[in-house]
Amino acid sequence: MTRxxxxxxxxxxxxxxxAAHDLDHTLGHGEAVVVRFHYADGPVxxxxxxxxxxxxxxxxxQVGRTDAxxxxxxxxxxxxxxxxxxxxxxxxxxxxxxDAEASLASAAVPRAASERGVRVLLGIAIILGIFGAWSxxxxxxKG
Amino acid sequence: MVVVAVFSACLVFLLGAPAPAxxxxxxxxxxxxxxxxxxxxxxxxxxxxxxPKEVPIENVLRASCFEESGNGAALDxxxxxxxxxxxxxxAASALVSSGYWTKTPYGxxxxxxxxxxxxxxxxxSYESVKHLATWSDAFAAPLTGNLEIVPLxxxxxxxxxxxxRLLVTLEGKPxxxxxxxxxGKPRGETDSEGHxxxxxxxxxxxxxxxxxxxxxxxEKADEIVRTAVLSFALEEKP
Numbered sequence: 001m002t003r004x005x006x007x008x009x010x011x012x013x014x015x016x017x018x019a020a021h022d023l024d025h026t027l028g029h030g031e032a033v034v035v036r037f038h039y040a041d042g043p044v045x046x047x048x049x050x051x052x053x054x055x056x057x058x059x060x061x062q063v064g065r066t067d068a069x070x071x072x073x074x075x076x077x078x079x080x081x082x083x084x085x086x087x088x089x090x091x092x093x094x095x096x097x098x099d100a101e102a103s104l105a106s107a108a109v110p111r112a113a114s115e116r117g118v119r120v121l122l123g124i125a126i127i128l129g130i131f132g133a134w135s136x137x138x139x140x141x142k143g
Numbered sequence: 144m145v146v147v148a149v150f151s152a153c154l155v156f157l158l159g160a161p162a163p164a165x166x167x168x169x170x171x172x173x174x175x176x177x178x179x180x181x182x183x184x185x186x187x188x189x190x191x192x193x194x195p196k197e198v199p200i201e202n203v204l205r206a207s208c209f210e211e212s213g214n215g216a217a218l219d220x221x222x223x224x225x226x227x228x229x230x231x232x233x234a235a236s237a238l239v240s241s242g243y244w245t246k247t248p249y250g251x252x253x254x255x256x257x258x259x260x261x262x263x264x265x266x267x268s269y270e271s272v273k274h275l276a277t278w279s280d281a282f283a284a285p286l287t288g289n290l291e292i293v294p295l296x297x298x299x300x301x302x303x304x305x306x307x308r309l310l311v312t313l314e315g316k317p318x319x320x321x322x323x324x325x326x327g328k329p330r331g332e333t334d335s336e337g338h339x340x341x342x343x344x345x346x347x348x349x350x351x352x353x354x355x356x357x358x359x360x361x362e363k364a365d366e367i368v369r370t371a372v373l374s375f376a377l378e379e380k381p
Contacts, residue, residue: 040329041322041354047248047263065250088251090244090268091182 032073033103037066037086037094044070048088055080076100168350169198169272169372171235177225178206180237180272185348185374197224202239205287208232213281234282236273238289243267243364255363266368267359275299275375285312290321292353292373298343302380306340311353313369321355346379 037045045066052062052074061082062074072084079101087093170185171178180203183195200221208228209215216228228235244266245252245259256265271289275282278297285291293310301307311321317337323330331339333353341351350372357367 040324040327040352042329047246048250065248089253090241090251 030075032075033098033100034071034073035084035098037070045086046070048086050086053083054078055082169270170374171237171272171274173232173235174225176228176230178235179224198239200224202241204238204240206237207287209234209286211279233277233279234273234275236271236287239270241268257362265364266366267364269369272372285315288314290318290353290355290369290371292351292371298375301343303343303345305343307343309339309341311337313355318355321353324352346377348374348376350374
């Protein structure tokens with residue numbers, strides 16, 4: 001009985017320890033700033049080191065490597081001028097400033113374009129609806 | 144690889160805003176009869192020029208100094224900066240190589256392709272630079288066998304807005320398909336006769352770059368990437 005109790009305590013301790021080291025995650029949607037780096041003659045600046053800094057800070061907010069298309073994507077948690085550095089071992093690089101608010105505001109442009117598309121479709125649907133009603137009314141009068 | 148400055152705005156979602164990668168501009172500094180080769184950002188281009196670095200002397204394959212006649216002295220091995228030619232140069236040039244480079248998912252490494260982990264692309268790098276201190280008709284022809292940008296007329300007589308006709312050569316012959324960059328932007332590609340025009344946009348130090356790629360059948364690299372810089376200074380005119 002005592003042995004069984006010890007075993008249960010041991011199992012509980014092992015599992016509580018494992019739980020403490022579990023890495024949970026949450027999924028969410030956010031607006032990201034995407035900067036694409038490339039050479040002036042075309043090739044993308046892919047797989048190179050980058051650092052992203054909050055406005056006025058010297059410790060990077062994010063570090064990593066540009067993706068296969070030479071892009072850096074980050075989700076700002078504050079407005080202001082963010083700094084993005086990207087550099088390679090062979091001496092190439094760029095050190096740029098990104099206005100997070102202006103960048104995120106510019107995201108409205110594609111949305112506005114899609115809203116315009118919806119309005120056009122709605123307009124066509126209304127015209128077709130009126131034409132259909134008129135045709136129905138006309139066919140009834142003939143009958 | 145061609146290098147440039149300047150950044151344009153950024154954008155959101157999956158549309159990335161392009162930001163040219165800069166840095167690694169080569170330039171020659173002549174002081175008396177001595178010549179030093181730097182990389183970084185030269186003064187006078189409005190970029191951060193606080194930390195120019197000397198090109199490692201072991202990477203210098205050749206340095207040349209030319210008189211107005213086009214005759215020159217070339218040094219194939221140089222031991223230290225400044226490289227002394229014993230007198231001023233009307234034009235000077237240098238050829239530099241940092242060897243083999245390989246792009247991998249873990250960055251670009253200074254090793255041949257066959258020594259890299261997960262190689263994506265690789266190249267052998269040659270960079271040449273030429274500075275004109277003055278004009279001479281002899282400079283309207285290639286002075287070296289390097290990838291070279293040759294002005295076909297006197298660039299010092301030009302004003303803002305004027306066009307400069309250029310010839311890009313490799314081993315003294317026209318190099319077609321070379322991409323020419325000026326003030327951080329691609330300005331054109333050389334035609335089958337190696338020609339391209341560039342519009343001068345400002346006074347001060349002018350740096351025109353050209354890049355040219357040649358496929359290579361080798362286990363060490365996929366291609367040879369050559370870049371050339373032509374520099375000269377235009378005085379501000381009232």
